[in-house]
Amino acid sequence: MIDVTALTRTYGGLRAVDDVTFSAQPGRVTGFLGPNGAGKSTTMRVMVGLTPATSGSATVLGRKYADLPNPGREVGVLLDASAQHAGRTGRETLRVAARTMGLPMSRVDELLDLVSLTGTEAERRVKNYSLGMRQRLGIATALIGDPEVLILDEPANGLDPAGIRWMRDLLRGFANKGGTVLLSSHLLHEIEVIADDLVVIGQGRIVAQGTKAELLASAGTLVRSTAIEELAQALEQRGVTAVASGRDALRAEAEADLVGQVALAAGVPLTELRAADGAGLEEMFLELTADTSREGAAA
Amino acid sequence: MTATTVEDLDRAPARAARTAPAPIPFSRLMTVELVKMFNTRAGFWLIMSMAGTALIATASVILFAPDSAMTYDNFGAAIGVPMTLLLPVMAILSVTSEWSQRSGLTTFTLVPHRGRVIRAKMVVAIAIGAVSIGVALAIGALGNIVGSAIAGVDTVWDISANQITMLVLANVLNLLIGFMLGVLIRNSPGAIVGFVVYSFVLPTLSMVLGNFQQWWEDLRPWLDFNWAQGELYDGQLTSTQWAQLGTAGLIWLVVPLAVGLVMVMRSEVK
C-alpha cells in the first residue's frame, strides 16, 4: 500500500513533480507511466526519502518511509541498477543488504538463484556486470527481505526478452499473493502487459489514472471482420456503441474482451481485434511524449 | 493484455497481515560498515598497503639506519608516516564511496537515517584506526627486537605509554580530518585532494603568513590546527596547549564536520 498526497518537488523554477496524488493498492500492479523527464524517478526517490519533498507527503504501508523500523523487510526498492559499488562482487553486494536487514546469509544464495545469476557471475565485481546483470542484482536486493511492497524504477531496462517475461511473471505472482507493486516505465506497451492500474504522468503532473480496463476502454477497441454489418448489429444489441472505421472495421467503445465475446456469440469471424489506436490513452501518451520530446520537430 | 487480467483484477489480497520487523540496532550498522570497508577492491588494498608499508618501513630501518638509530622511537616514526596518509584515505573512502560509487542509494534506502549511518562509519573508522596503530606499533616492536639483535646492540624502548597515547590520539585526529572532508565534500578524488591541501598546503601557507604577519604568528598556536596537532607527537601537552588544540580543532574539524552533516541530511541522494 502506497499513498502519495499532493506531492510537489521543485528544482529552482522547475516543478519536476507537481501536486501528484495517487495510491498503489495491495494485490495489484500499478504502472507509473510517463515520458522521459516526466518526474517518475523523482517521485519514487521522494517516496523512499532520498529526495526531500518540497511539499506534500508519501506513505508506505501507512507510515512515512523513514519511520519504517527495517525498511528492507517491508519495502523492496530498485531505483537505479547502476548505483552499486563497482569494486564489490555481486554476492558481497547482496550480503551487505542481507546483513543490514538482519537476514541469514542463506538468503543470498536463494536470491542469486531466483534472479538467475550463476555462482561465477556472483563472484565477479559489479564493475564488470552487464546492464541486465546489474538489473538482476538490483531486483535481488529489492526482493531479499521478502517485502510486501515493491517500488521499481524501470526494472525491465536492459533485460533480455526472457528476462522481461520472467520479471512480468514474478511481479504478477507477487501481486497475486497480496503484495503491492509500483513500477515505472516510459513504454506504454511494456506496462500495458503487466499493470492492473495505471498512473500517467507528464511534465510533473498526473494526466490520467485508473484501472487499465477503464483507461483502455475509453480508448475503444478496433475490430475488423469480413462480416462487418452483422458484427455492428450484434454489438448494438449488447448496448456497445461502435462506429465504422474504414470499410471493414469498427471502433467499439468496449474492451476487446467483450467485443470478442459478442463476436463469438454472434458467430462472426474476426480478422483483427485490438485496442484502438489514435484515441484515448495511447494518443494522450504520444502527445505527452511529443510535447517533451527531444526530437521536437518529429511531432 | 493477457487473458488472466480480468480475473486478477478481482483477486483479493491473500497475504496475511504481518508483524512489523524489529528496528535495526546500531551494533548491526557498525558491523555492516566494517564489512563494507574490507569487501571492496579499494578497501582491501588499502588495508593491505597499511600492513605492507609498515613492514617495508621496519625493514628499511633495519637495513639502512645506523646501529645507534635502532630504537623503538625510530621504528615507530618510520611506520607512522604512511599511516598519516592511509588512515585518512580509508576514512574518506568509507564516506565518499556512498556518493562517488552511488551505493548510497541502497544504503540510505535500507537505513533511511543518514545520521546513524554516518555515525556508524565514524565509530568503525576510529576503531580501525586505533587497531591499525596498535598493529603498527607491534610490528615496530618486533623490528626493534630483530634489528637490535642483528646489529648486536641493546634493544632500546624509548617510547613511553604517554607517548603512545598521544600518538594514537594524533592519528585518530588525522583520520577524523579525512572523515570530515569526506562528509563535507562527498566525492572521493575531491576529498583526497582536499586532504592533501589541508595537511600539506595550508600549514605551509600558515607558516609563510606567520613569517610576514606578526598578528598571525601570535595567533597561530590557537588557529593553526596542524601546528596544534604537532605538539601531540612530542608527548606532553601543557594545559595551554590542550586549549590551543581544542580551539583549533573546533574551528578546523568540529565546525566543518557539523556543516557537512547538515548538508548530508539535506542533500538528495541520486
Ligand SMILES: Nc1ncnc2c1ncn2[C@@H]1O[C@H](COP(=O)(O)OP(=O)(O)OP(=O)(O)O)[C@@H](O)[C@H]1O
Ligand atoms: N537535481 C536536479 N536538479 C535539477 N533538475 C532536476 C534534478 N533532478 C531531476 N531534475 C529534473 O526533474 C525532471 C524529472 O526528472 P525524473 O528523473 O524524475 O524523470 P523520469 O520521469 O524518471 O524520466 P526518465 O523516463 O527519463 O527516467 C527532469 O526534467 C529533470 O531534469
Ligand SMILES: [Mg+2]
Ligand atoms: Mg527515471
